[in-house]
Amino acid sequence: MAKEKSKYAIETFxxxxxxxxxxxxxxxxxxxxxxxxxxxxxxxxxLGPNGSGKTTTMKILLSLLHxxxxxxxxxxxxxxxxxxxxxxxxxxxxxxxxxxxxARETLDFYGRIFGLSRKVRKARIDDLLEMxxxxxxxxxxxxxxxxxxxxxxxxxQALINDPDVLIxxxxxxxxxxxxxxxxxxxxxxxARRGKTVMLCSHLLADVEDVCxxxxxxxxxxxxxxxxxxxxxxxxxxxxxxxxxxxxxxxGQIREIIKKENADCDISSPMDxxxxxxxxxxxxxxxxxxxxxxxxxxxxxxxxxxEQKPPKEPEKGVLDELVSATVExxxxxxxxxxKPAVVEVGEQGPKSDLLDKLTKTAVVEEPGDVxxxxxxxxxxxxxxxxxxGGSDVNSDLLNKLINKGDGSTDSVEGSExx
Amino acid sequence: MGSIWAVARNTIxxxxxxxxxxxxxxxxxxxxxxxxxxMGGDSTLKGKLQxxxxxxxxxxxxxxxxxxxxxxTHTLTEEIKRKQIxxxxxxxxxxxxxxxxxxxxxVILDVFLLALFGGVIFGITYFMPxxxxxxxxxxxxxxxxFFTSRAVLTDPVDKKEIMKEVNKEFARRIxxxxxxxxxxxxxxxxxKQSIMAEEIGKVTNIPPGGTRVWxxxxxxxxxxxxxxxxxxxxxxxxxxVDKLYSQWAIGDNRQAARxxxxxxxxxxxxxxxxxxxxxxxxxxxxxxxGDGYVEIVLHNPYENRTxxxxxxxxxxxxxxxxxxxxxxxxxxxxxxxxxxxxxxxxVSTWLSFPVAILMCVVVFFAGTVNGFIVxxxxxxxxxxxVVYVFTIRPLLWLLPVFDGEFNPTPYMVSGEFLKWSTLxxxxxxxxxxxxxxxxxxxxxxxHKREIAKITV
Numbered sequence: 001m002a003k004e005k006s007k008y009a010i011e012t013f014x015x016x017x018x019x020x021x022x023x024x025x026x027x028x029x030x031x032x033x034x035x036x037x038x039x040x041x042x043x044x045x046x047l048g049p050n051g052s053g054k055t056t057t058m059k060i061l062l063s064l065l066h067x068x069x070x071x072x073x074x075x076x077x078x079x080x081x082x083x084x085x086x087x088x089x090x091x092x093x094x095x096x097x098x099x100x101x102x103a104r105e106t107l108d109f110y111g112r113i114f115g116l117s118r119k120v121r122k123a124r125i126d127d128l129l130e131m132x133x134x135x136x137x138x139x140x141x142x143x144x145x146x147x148x149x150x151x152x153x154x155x156x157q158a159l160i161n162d163p164d165v166l167i168x169x170x171x172x173x174x175x176x177x178x179x180x181x182x183x184x185x186x187x188x189x190x191a192r193r194g195k196t197v198m199l200c201s202h203l204l205a206d207v208e209d210v211c212x213x214x215x216x217x218x219x220x221x222x223x224x225x226x227x228x229x230x231x232x233x234x235x236x237x238x239x240x241x242x243x244x245x246x247x248x249x250x251g252q253i254r255e256i257i258k259k260e261n262a263d264c265d266i267s268s269p270m271d272x273x274x275x276x277x278x279x280x281x282x283x284x285x286x287x288x289x290x291x292x293x294x295x296x297x298x299x300x301x302x303x304x305x306e307q308k309p310p311k312e313p314e315k316g317v318l319d320e321l322v323s324a325t326v327e328x329x330x331x332x333x334x335x336x337x338k339p340a341v342v343e344v345g346e347q348g349p350k351s352d353l354l355d356k357l358t359k360t361a362v363v364e365e366p367g368d369v370x371x372x373x374x375x376x377x378x379x380x381x382x383x384x385x386x387x388g389g390s391d392v393n394s395d396l397l398n399k400l401i402n403k404g405d406g407s408t409d410s411v412e413g414s415e416x417x
Numbered sequence: 418m419g420s421i422w423a424v425a426r427n428t429i430x431x432x433x434x435x436x437x438x439x440x441x442x443x444x445x446x447x448x449x450x451x452x453x454x455x456m457g458g459d460s461t462l463k464g465k466l467q468x469x470x471x472x473x474x475x476x477x478x479x480x481x482x483x484x485x486x487x488x489x490t491h492t493l494t495e496e497i498k499r500k501q502i503x504x505x506x507x508x509x510x511x512x513x514x515x516x517x518x519x520x521x522x523x524v525i526l527d528v529f530l531l532a533l534f535g536g537v538i539f540g541i542t543y544f545m546p547x548x549x550x551x552x553x554x555x556x557x558x559x560x561x562x563f564f565t566s567r568a569v570l571t572d573p574v575d576k577k578e579i580m581k582e583v584n585k586e587f588a589r590r591i592x593x594x595x596x597x598x599x600x601x602x603x604x605x606x607x608x609k610q611s612i613m614a615e616e617i618g619k620v621t622n623i624p625p626g627g628t629r630v631w632x633x634x635x636x637x638x639x640x641x642x643x644x645x646x647x648x649x650x651x652x653x654x655x656x657x658v659d660k661l662y663s664q665w666a667i668g669d670n671r672q673a674a675r676x677x678x679x680x681x682x683x684x685x686x687x688x689x690x691x692x693x694x695x696x697x698x699x700x701x702x703x704x705x706x707g708d709g710y711v712e713i714v715l716h717n718p719y720e721n722r723t724x725x726x727x728x729x730x731x732x733x734x735x736x737x738x739x740x741x742x743x744x745x746x747x748x749x750x751x752x753x754x755x756x757x758x759x760x761x762x763x764v765s766t767w768l769s770f771p772v773a774i775l776m777c778v779v780v781f782f783a784g785t786v787n788g789f790i791v792x793x794x795x796x797x798x799x800x801x802x803v804v805y806v807f808t809i810r811p812l813l814w815l816l817p818v819f820d821g822e823f824n825p826t827p828y829m830v831s832g833e834f835l836k837w838s839t840l841x842x843x844x845x846x847x848x849x850x851x852x853x854x855x856x857x858x859x860x861x862x863x864h865k866r867e868i869a870k871i872t873v
Binding site for chain 1: 419420422423424426427430431434435499500501502503504505506507508509510511867868869
């Protein structure tokens with residue numbers, strides 16, 4: 001982003017926040033000499049246990065708290081400057097909404113504060129409501145919403161100005177898996193369009209899925225910082241994924257690996273529970289569609305039936321919000337992969353996540369996984385844990401699948417058609 | 418401006434949907450018509466009208482004031498408490514714009530509700546003569562003294578002239594050694610007061626056979642054929658007198674001396690002492706020079722055999738319509754509401770809801786007895802002169818004035834003309850200067866403060 005004057009989208013300089021007690025004596029050091037530098041077009045995850053200063057840092061960035069020492073800048077200025085805050089979206093740790101306003105009125109209110117014209121407001125509100133799946137209950141007071149639904153409105157208000165910098169505090173808290181998934185897709189989409197995202201979360205899996213770079217705070221100090229890949233990749237292990245192959249071929253592979261003097265472990269890859277949940281709900285939703293009205297999962301019905309792949313509505317909304325240049329890969333619909341595809345490689349980079357997710361979501365028969373282990377060091381324990389966890393899941397999933405056989409069929413049908 | 422308007426709209430929605438305003442609206446919507454039916458007054462039409470308008474306006478003013486206090490203190494404190502403000506202030510909205518938006522929202526709500534219930538009261542008074550089927554005499558009386566707005570000119574005793582006389586007399590007494598020259602300040606004051614009483618007595622006391630002249634200027638009735646009223650109370654200096662004769666002459670005696678055609682009206686009466694009496698005269702007795710000059714001469718006939726004093730002499734005349742007067746009364750009530758809205762929003766930038774509302778209620782009641790408070794504290798703090806001038810007095814000045822000449826109800830009850838200048842004065846001082854100061858103070862604090870609560 002050459003047009004930016006500042007080098008970093010978000011930057012803090014020796015930021016310190018001390019909360020004094022009633023007598024003015026220093027009581028708690030919430031943030032301690034924090035130098036945070038988030039580049040433009042980066043998805044940055046701030047992690048840390050409760051009370052480690054994540055939210056305090058965000059609130060100082062947004063000028064809701066004053067720094068005791070140091071400074072914090074967004075886009076090279078203070079967030080109190082309307083020119084800056086015009087380009088910032090913020091989702092706080094809870095959705096603090098006016099419960100007497102309806103969803104539509106809520107978004108209209110924030111749209112007015114941004115000075116959007118009536119026409120733009122109307123179009124964006126419709127798109128955003130569609131995107132977060134709340135169109136059917138847009139005229140209900142927000143006070144009657146569940147936490148997850150309020151969260152979706154919170155997200156919609158953060159996006160109404162199509163911000164360049166998005167600050168998300170626990171973005172997925174209180175959301176159902178579909179909302180979580182959508183939130184993550186949205187963040188990835190957002191980054192692809194050249195925007196900057198700063199988020200903090202306790203749900204490490206979510207952070208891992210979307211962030212380019214993470215920092216771990218403890219006691220207000222930065223403990224570790226780096227790219228997700230560099231921090232998490234096990235360079236001493238390799239993973240090969242294939243579609244169903246014969247036992248003979250497997251034996252041959254084993255032989256080859258044996259020659260390399262390495263251990264190997266062969267198993268079928270597990271679906272992630274998230275994928276499985278989304279597929280199950282989607283198919284149930286579609287099976288029920290003809291008898292509409294009696295859908296007991298009312299919250300998600302409108303949302304799901306109108307947006308089968310969670311990615312597409314994102315595109316529509318975000319692209320329409322601003323006619324910014326969108327990289328072609330973001331626009332391209334993800335190809336439905338054939339089950340015969342064989343994927344062999346290392347742990348994929350995070351940017352491929354969406355593709356991977358979409359592919360796995362339509363795989364009919366899981367392929368075999370060949371886990372090749374070169375050493376038997378501490379990393380092994382991680383693999384063992386993973387398998388143990390998967391076993392438990394597979395039992396649970398089998399039960400679920402047996403119960404809902406028909407719905408699984410309908411998923412396949414819809415995907416093929 | 419767009420974002421201020423958005424905040425204002427949101428504030429109104431909040432007041433309506435959080436039911437604070439709704440309760441007030443319901444109470445007024447039920448109570449006002451009920452009062453119109455139930456209130457009897459002294460069983461005359463005029464009495465009934467006076468009672469209704471008095472209680473109706475007082476109730477509307479009180480409830481709207483309470484509502485304004487509640488809404489204006491609630492709206493911002495609630496937003497801070499529920500942290501909705503996090504979402505608002507991280508948008509391109511300056512903090513002062515939020516304050517202005519809140520204030521504007523409350524004021525718009527006030528204007529709307531005041532117009533609504535002011536209209537209801539007006540409608541009920543307007544249709545009351547027909548509703549109770551009053552006879553013509555009653556209606557005429559109500560039209561004379563209620564459905565009108567009469568300007569009131571009071572006894573124009575020239576205080577300055579009297580003070581001059583007092584000082585002259587005081588100097589004379591010192592010069593002639595009637596009193597010591599080295600007396601204390603307190604004693605000097607007492608002496609001056611007694612001289613003052615004597616001097617006033619010289620002007621007001623009318624010995625048997627004597628006369629007193631009241632000179633009024635700028636008497637300008639709305640219509641040339643209007644009737645003017647003189648109200649007075651007579652007292653006798655000698656004890657035991659309960660009935661007094663009086664002879665009055667009304668007209669422009671300056672002109673009468675030059676021109677024999679000038680009409681001078683006369684009126685004779687015998688009245689009970691210490692009760693308000695009233696007589697009428699036509700407006701053609703006023704000077705035709707264009708300065709609206711008229712003299713009222715009271716002659717004390719010898720039959721009284723005592724010196725008499727005429728107290729609280731007033732000249733009343735129709736100076737405008739009832740509707741115009743009523744509108745100005747609404748304007749006075751509106752200035753109260755504007756002040757309270759500014760106060761409520763201002764204090765809620767730094768106080769929590771219960772404290773803010775308590776403070777506003779205290780200030781409101783202080784405003785309704787402002788005259789008393791200023792006098793009481795002013796009297797107490799003579800010894801603390803410097804401290805008083807720089808601390809308490811500015812604060813006292815900031816108190817609103819809801820009583821005395823700024824209480825609209827008595828004007829409506831007695832059909833007295835509420836001057837534009839009175840409305841202008843209170844609007845400028847209370848609704849503009851004081852409210853602006855309060856809002857600026859609130860904005861300053863709000864600009865400086867941390868919005869997020871400290872949570873570690």
